[in-house]
Amino acid sequence: MPQTLDAAAVRTWCSLALEALGRERAEIDAINVYPVADGDTGTNLYLTVESAAQAVEAVFAAHETGSSAPSPADVVRAMAHGALIGARGNSGTILAQLLRGMAERLGDGDHLAGALHRAAALAREAVAHPVEGTILTVAGAAAQAAGASPQDAVRAAYEGARVALDATPGQLAVLERAGVVDAGGRGLLMVLGALVEAVTGEAPPVAPVLAHVRHGLGDPGPESCADGGPAFEVIYLLEADDAAVARLRTRLDGLGDSLVVVGGDGLWNVHVHVDDAGAAVEAGVEAGRPYRIRITHFDSAAVSRQPEPVQRAVVVVVPGEGLAALCAEAGATTVLARPGEPPASGELVDAIRRAHAREVVLMPNSAELRHTAAAAAEQARTEGVRVALIPTRAAVQGIAALAVHEPDRRFDEDVVAMTAAAGATRYAELAVAERQSWTTAGVCQAGDVLGLIDGDVAVIGADLAATAEAVLDRMLAAGGELVTLVLGEDVPDGDTVADRLERYVRDGYLAVDTMVYRGGRGSTPLLVGVE
Known part of the structure; x- marks a missing residue:
């Protein structure tokens, strides 16, 4: 039996772990009583592993066009990094550290037993005040069992974790009172079961999550409540x-x-x-x-009862904190996207749940997020939410759609009006080139300002404001009634740039109005919309 992981095995592990947690997420949520009985441990672990799996797939995608394959070290480190940036909740954060510990050793060619030992030690060091009867206990038992049987480390680790999980109610009073095992430890057992299957090709027998409820869900006691x-x-x-x-x-x-x-x-x-x-x-x-x-x-x-759902809500992905505040003021539930760190489908599903509505309009505001948003919408529909996906490709299209949103009209009519407003908005983005490269507008050099219209480079310039004026001329040549400008936080002399562009539109296009917003931290230098 292999005692280390190749790149394909890590990929399979991620996929199987995500599948397992997705299947048991609700049941793990149901037994979550420690450290706070907020019923989200299964969901948090799922979102953490989803981010890890997304990072692994990105590594493989980068090698699809070449003849080389990713190395095991690259893949396992991507898994750990993805978990780190996507970690949710107490258990998800600890799981991210466990994966980081494994990545340290597996990336150096160590065996699974050594990797599990490092993972358990690193996770315990990360917790300010470790408590027994939790995911830390289960991780430690898995590592100890793997070390005792290094030739069959992965199966031994799983069995050690299973025994330790069954013992958690005797170590933590709040679990004993509720009649459950630790939810985080139960989630870790699912991840280790996926590792067994990835290495051996055989899935270990796993009892249903709720089989670990010893006497039914009882009162977790005051020390676990908010x-x-x-x-x-x-x-x-x-x-x-x-x-x-x-x-x-x-x-x-x-x-x-x-x-x-x-x-x-x-x-x-x-x-x-x-x-x-x-x-x-x-x-x-x-x-x-x-x-x-x-x-x-x-x-x-x-924790004990959900509020009555509202009839309709809007969920929108935004590329900056300023836009998030703007959309939130308009009543939307927002998901913040940073450059190079797009939200996973689980984050969008989580936002749909937070909106707590019977009907949801979902706007990804990015062409790259269209499939992710479609997957999130489909998942939410299985949970009984009516979701309409408007395939917005830029934040300015989302702003235009949100401006015509009327929750009191029929759902289909509202979606049609919002879709029409988004579709009638051309969009542009100004960014700074990071390296010399060929574009549809010619060769650009590092540091050049690129004006992208509807996703294609149309203008190359040396100055943000001058390049923006050239972009506006091209966009307004076909007509327009309203120009929307969204300035990023890092734009030098942002007020001066905004004043110059407002004046440029006012003087050159008399019938066109201009609106200026601040994108805030995380947004690109300048977004432009023309309706």
């Missing part, structure tokens, strides 16, 4: 050095509990439960650059 602990869960990615992260750990440990900080090499995923969410984010700002910030309020009433 009323007995911090009010908020705060998660963010952080770019910072090791020394700054060490100081951050100390500060966050004094603010709350369930502190987990995972990662390394300048990129970290921070998870903590606090009463003062603002202070937790401010601590991140002092340490480095936090982004993808998620703040969730622990409402104990929401």
Whole structure:
């Protein structure tokens, strides 16, 4: 039996783990009572593994046009990095660190037993105050069993984890009172089962998740409820050095509990439960650059009953924090997309669930996200939500569609009106070239400003404002009534650029109005829409 993983096996492992967690997600959510009984552990683990699988597929896609294949080290590191940037919740964050530990050893050619040992040790180090009877206990037992049977490490690890999982109610009182095993540990067992199948070709027998409920779901007790602990869960990615992260750990440990900080090499995923969410984010700002910030309020009433769903909601993907705020003010549920880090379908499904509506209009605002959004819409439909996908290709099309959204009219009529508004909006994007390359407008050099109209490079210039004027001339040659400009946070003299472009449109096109928005952090230098 192989005692290490090749690239294909890692890919298969990701796929099987995602399939297993997707199949059992709801049941794992149902037994989630620790550290907070908010019923989302299965979902968080699924979203974490989905991000890992997406990163692995990206590595394989990069080799499709060539004769080479990705190395096992590249693939396993991509898996760990994808999990890190997509980690959700307490258990998802710990799983990301487990995968990072495995990647460290497997990437260096170590055997599975050594990789599992490193994974368990690294995950325990990442948790400020480790508690027995949790995913950490299950991971440690898997590593210990693998080390005792190195020739059959993967099967031994699975069996060790299964035995440890069954023992978790005796280690953690809140689990014993509720009559369940640890939800995070149960999810890890699914991931290890997928590893067994990827290595051996045979899936281990797995009891249904709810078979681990010993006496039915009971009262988890006050110490697991939101009323007995911090009010908020705060998660963010952080770019910072090791020394700054060490100081951050100390500060966050004094603010709350369930502190987990995972990662390394300048990129970290921070998870903590606090009463003062603002202070937790401010601590991140002092340490480095936090982004993808998620703040969730622990409402104990929401654990036991869901609010009455609204009739209709809009879910929109946006490329900047300023646009997210703008769309949220208009009543939309937003998903933030960063350059090079598109949201996975699970994140879109999660946003649809958060919208808590019977009818949802979904706008991906990116041609690359169309298939991802379609998969999310199909998943939401299986859960009883009526979803209409408007295939917007740019944020300015989404803004135009949101402007005509009327929740009081019939769903089909609203979708038609929003689709028509999006389709009537031409879009452009101004970006800075990173290297010399051929484009549809000629050869560009690194540092040139590229004006892309409807996705194709149409103008190459040296100055943002001048290039934007050339783009506007081309777009307005076919007519237009409204120009929308969205400026990124990093545009030098942004107000000056906005004033210049507004004046240019006003002086050259008398019947055309102009609207200016701030895209905020994460947005491209300039987005242009013409309706």
